[in-house]
Amino acid sequence: MNEPLKPVYLDEKLVEIRADGHQDYRSKALPTWCPGCGYFSMAEGFTQSLKRLGREPEDVVVVSGIGCASRFPFFINAYGFHTLHGRTLPVATGVKQANDALTVVAVGGDGDAFAIGGGHIPHAARRNVDITYMVFDNGIYGLTKGQTSPTSVLGFTTPTTPYANGDEPLNPLMMLLAAKASWVGQAYAGNPHHLTDMMAEAIAHRGFSYLHILSPCVTFDKTTRTYKNLGMMVRDLPADHDRRNLMAAMAEATKVDRPALGVFYEEERPTLADVMDGIAERARKGIAAE
Amino acid sequence: MTGTDVQFAICGSAGDGTIAAGDILKRTMAAMGYKVIAFDIYPAEIRGFGKCISRVRVSIEQAYSLKRRSDVFLSLNDAHAIPHVGEVRDFGAVVYDDAPIATIPEGAHISAHIRPAQLPYGASFRQISDKVTGNARARNLVALGYLAGLYGMPRDAFHKTIGRKFATKAASVTQVNVRAFDAGYDAGASVFKLDDVVMAPPPVGADGSRAQMMTGNGATVRGLLDADIDCFFGYPITPATSIMERLATDLPKRGGRMLQTEDEISAIAATIGAGYAGARAATATSGPGLALMTEMMGLGVIAEVPSVTIVSQRGGPSTGLPTKTEQSDLNLAVYGGSGDAQRIVLAPTNVEGCYRCAGIAFELAEKFQTPVIVLIDLYLSNRYETVIPPEVKPFAPKAIPDAAGRSSGPFKRFAFTDDGLSPRAIPGQNGGVHTITGLEHNELGRPADQADNHQRMSRKRHDKLLAATRHPGLTVAKRFGRTGKVDVGILGWGSTFGEILEAMYAAEREGISCSAMKVVMLSPLPVHLIEPFFDDCRIVLVPELNHEGQLAHLVSGTLGRPVVRLDRVTGAPMEVDTILAEIRRLALGPAAGNAA
Numbered sequence: 001m002n003e004p005l006k007p008v009y010l011d012e013k014l015v016e017i018r019a020d021g022h023q024d025y026r027s028k029a030l031p032t033w034c035p036g037c038g039y040f041s042m043a044e045g046f047t048q049s050l051k052r053l054g055r056e057p058e059d060v061v062v063v064s065g066i067g068c069a070s071r072f073p074f075f076i077n078a079y080g081f082h083t084l085h086g087r088t089l090p091v092a093t094g095v096k097q098a099n100d101a102l103t104v105v106a107v108g109g110d111g112d113a114f115a116i117g118g119g120h121i122p123h124a125a126r127r128n129v130d131i132t133y134m135v136f137d138n139g140i141y142g143l144t145k146g147q148t149s150p151t152s153v154l155g156f157t158t159p160t161t162p163y164a165n166g167d168e169p170l171n172p173l174m175m176l177l178a179a180k181a182s183w184v185g186q187a188y189a190g191n192p193h194h195l196t197d198m199m200a201e202a203i204a205h206r207g208f209s210y211l212h213i214l215s216p217c218v219t220f221d222k223t224t225r226t227y228k229n230l231g232m233m234v235r236d237l238p239a240d241h242d243r244r245n246l247m248a249a250m251a252e253a254t255k256v257d258r259p260a261l262g263v264f265y266e267e268e269r270p271t272l273a274d275v276m277d278g279i280a281e282r283a284r285k286g287i288a289a290e
Numbered sequence: 291m292t293g294t295d296v297q298f299a300i301c302g303s304a305g306d307g308t309i310a311a312g313d314i315l316k317r318t319m320a321a322m323g324y325k326v327i328a329f330d331i332y333p334a335e336i337r338g339f340g341k342c343i344s345r346v347r348v349s350i351e352q353a354y355s356l357k358r359r360s361d362v363f364l365s366l367n368d369a370h371a372i373p374h375v376g377e378v379r380d381f382g383a384v385v386y387d388d389a390p391i392a393t394i395p396e397g398a399h400i401s402a403h404i405r406p407a408q409l410p411y412g413a414s415f416r417q418i419s420d421k422v423t424g425n426a427r428a429r430n431l432v433a434l435g436y437l438a439g440l441y442g443m444p445r446d447a448f449h450k451t452i453g454r455k456f457a458t459k460a461a462s463v464t465q466v467n468v469r470a471f472d473a474g475y476d477a478g479a480s481v482f483k484l485d486d487v488v489m490a491p492p493p494v495g496a497d498g499s500r501a502q503m504m505t506g507n508g509a510t511v512r513g514l515l516d517a518d519i520d521c522f523f524g525y526p527i528t529p530a531t532s533i534m535e536r537l538a539t540d541l542p543k544r545g546g547r548m549l550q551t552e553d554e555i556s557a558i559a560a561t562i563g564a565g566y567a568g569a570r571a572a573t574a575t576s577g578p579g580l581a582l583m584t585e586m587m588g589l590g591v592i593a594e595v596p597s598v599t600i601v602s603q604r605g606g607p608s609t610g611l612p613t614k615t616e617q618s619d620l621n622l623a624v625y626g627g628s629g630d631a632q633r634i635v636l637a638p639t640n641v642e643g644c645y646r647c648a649g650i651a652f653e654l655a656e657k658f659q660t661p662v663i664v665l666i667d668l669y670l671s672n673r674y675e676t677v678i679p680p681e682v683k684p685f686a687p688k689a690i691p692d693a694a695g696r697s698s699g700p701f702k703r704f705a706f707t708d709d710g711l712s713p714r715a716i717p718g719q720n721g722g723v724h725t726i727t728g729l730e731h732n733e734l735g736r737p738a739d740q741a742d743n744h745q746r747m748s749r750k751r752h753d754k755l756l757a758a759t760r761h762p763g764l765t766v767a768k769r770f771g772r773t774g775k776v777d778v779g780i781l782g783w784g785s786t787f788g789e790i791l792e793a794m795y796a797a798e799r800e801g802i803s804c805s806a807m808k809v810v811m812l813s814p815l816p817v818h819l820i821e822p823f824f825d826d827c828r829i830v831l832v833p834e835l836n837h838e839g840q841l842a843h844l845v846s847g848t849l850g851r852p853v854v855r856l857d858r859v860t861g862a863p864m865e866v867d868t869i870l871a872e873i874r875r876l877a878l879g880p881a882a883g884n885a886a
Contacts, residue, residue: 079717081563081725120552276547
């Protein structure tokens with residue numbers, strides 16, 4: 001961390017980036033995000049993690065909802081399905097049910113996930129569908145120009161909360177832990193290397209993995225979740241954090257003023273596909289129930 | 291209808307074994323080679339003493355509606371049966387338990403309500419059951435045996451059905467029920483028959499060995515399975531639930547997957563997700579569920595993803611009449627959703643049609659890359675008809691898209707073509723990588739809102755479906771009865787068409803010049819078949835079970851021709867007499883231009 005900064009020359013950097021190969025996972029479409037948006041590091045981290053895991057673009061399906069974050073699949077070179085507002089998880093579940101061999105990644109923003117789509121989260125988590133759900137949380141509705149979201153802080157002033165937001169923000173990590181997600185982690189757009197590691201780990205996890213990614217909205221939120229504020233708030237999980245301990249994960253998740261980055265919780269248990277295969281086996285043998 | 295055509299009605303209280311007796315009767319008749327249609331009515335409550343009626347029509351040719359009048363009526367509970375005894379035709383039979391008459395107040399016994407032209411048969415079912423089985427619980431079997439004895443039906447055919455019905459229980463259960471049946475049979479056979487009901491044996495060569503009694507829901511499941519469905523997603527809702535229950539048992543046996551989702555939105559979302567990934571996927575629901583699904587239907591239309599949705603209608607709007615039949619979701623099925631969202635809607639008119647439509651729906655969904663709705667209703671979902679399933683599956687195998695061998699460059703998933711159908715690729719296929727979206731898009735699938743692009747894409751999605759009205763192997767509309775010019779034409783859809791046919795033939799026998807047409811494909815509308823029918827009819831009547839005349843509006847709006855509406859929302863199937871009376875009125879009445 002304390003090494004002196006070396007100068008970076010753009011042409012050299014581009015050669016280096018192209019040689020790496022992860023750019024093959026980017027589509028030809030130009031991102032529609034605002035300059036400086038945290039979502040650029042998510043696209044970068046995602047392509048790097050796919051490259052690291054060696055997944056072929058045709059074996060990956062990125063399913064998204066509606067919102068700034070949900071434009072994600074257009075910028076990725078993989079199969080993509082930009083669905084409806086809030087319906088990311090059931091569509092992704094259907095894709096995975098149809099073909100277990102696919103790597104299915106669901107992507108959405110905080111409004112897509114926790115407002116309109118909130119009812120689907122516990123069910124995808126408890127079924128342990130073998131997909132990765134990445135929520136890009138900027139605490140605001142960006143695509144509709146800056147309204148309050150379920151993760152906006154108290155007192156946040158927006159066009160729909162001109163007299164300040166009075167709704168307590170949700171705690172996504174606690175929700176997902178309570179819903180029995182088998183992998184729960186948190187990353188920050190301003191820490192791209194860690195973000196890439198977390199994405200790779202989440203995708204590699206067998207079962208439902210939930211990665212919460214904190215990001216600023218550089219256009220519509222100049223006061224609460226800026227790079228500066230988020231950068232000062234985030235911390236690493238304690239070195240001795242036991243990711244197999246649900247109560248320890250819960251305790252860390254309650255510390256919303258100092259969001260921790262890292263893997264909060266992890267467990268191995270049968271996936272939805274495992275359950276389905278078991279049902280098929282019992283059905284063929286004519287066993288109604290065990 | 292020639293030869294035997296007898297309708298039995300069995301009425302009792304929940305717990306009397308009314309539905310069970312009707313079930314044994316209809317299965318025995320089908321196994322003997324008769325054609326059967328049967329419909330049970332039971333209370334919405336799980337517990338209690340509500341009214342149950344099982345009606346079973348037995349004939350030589352397959353009938354698609356119940357008769358206006360029952361020939362034989364069996365009461366297992368007089369309090370429930372008295373209001374219905376009037377449905378028995380003159381010289382028909384009314385059979386009842388005569389034992390407790392002394393203890394029942396005057397007027398509460400059914401014998402006081404039988405009309406002079408009806409023939410009464412009293413027998414002591416309760417007593418007989420007590421004597422041969424030690425309790426009165428088997429009195430439904432005693433009464434069924436009495437009917438079989440009275441009309442000289444073969445005893446062993448019933449024994450076989452009873453054996454099959456109780457096959458999973460202890461052998462003694464079958465023995466007790468057979469004993470009760472035989473005791474009733476002896477009593478019935480020894481009675482001097484007064485009515486003119488004739489149960490002639492089935493015609494020589496009639497083979498019931500492969501015949502099955504199937505409900506509309508059962509036939510739908512069979513159709514989905516014979517079309518090799520891969521995935522099913524559903525959420526419980528009356529009257530569609532039995533489809534997912536049956537698939538929960540049968541789909542995993544062949545490696546398929548059934549998932550009960552958290553709501554109807556998830557069910558259709560997962561169905562579309564699975565369809566995108568190349569599976570044959572379906573869901574099933576009723577009107578309230580379809581209302582939730584309409585946003586996803588729009589996504590399926592614009593993203594051009596195949597999906598199959600079975601919709602069994604019930605009374606509406608909102609929670610409406612969950613256990614009563616209605617045909618009021620046509621508008622929702624055809625138009626539901628934001629924007630111009632054309633999709634294919636099929637409405638079978640009988641149980642065998644449910645089988646064919648459910649199976650061919652996948653073929654249509656894949657060929658035309660669109661959602662397909664199969665629209666039935668509670669009456670069709672729950673009624674039984676004799677079906678002989680084909681020995682060879684009659685449906686086309688899954689059309690697996692192939693992106694391999696394609697020239698390089700980005701995959702144009704929504705390429706403009708002459709027939710509007712673009713090349714498809716599914717995840718996992720090299721060379722076909724693309725993203726689909728609910729946003730208006732260009733040929734690559736990337737968001738594009740230019741005026742001429744939206745115009746062209748809208749036309750592509752609309753025009754590609756037109757060929758579906760001429761799809762081989764599918765009856766999209768069909769005319770019945772007299773050909774050429776007629777006075778009154780009756781246009782119908784769905785379960786009501788059985789009653790329409792019955793009324794049309796009755797009117798014809800009265801000398802009225804008439805003809806009927808069923809419309810199976812409601813969207814896109816097969817105008818090339820409906821328009822000539824209008825040309826041939828002086829006036830067109832559209833009977834349907836909704837209050838707004840939904841098919842009438844669809845057809846007259848599309849064709850620009852007037853129709854006469856006949857709308858009923860009683861929660862029950864339309865009465866043949868109601869349709870017949872309207873045909874009579876129109877046959878004497880003013881020309882079409884002055885009506886409506």
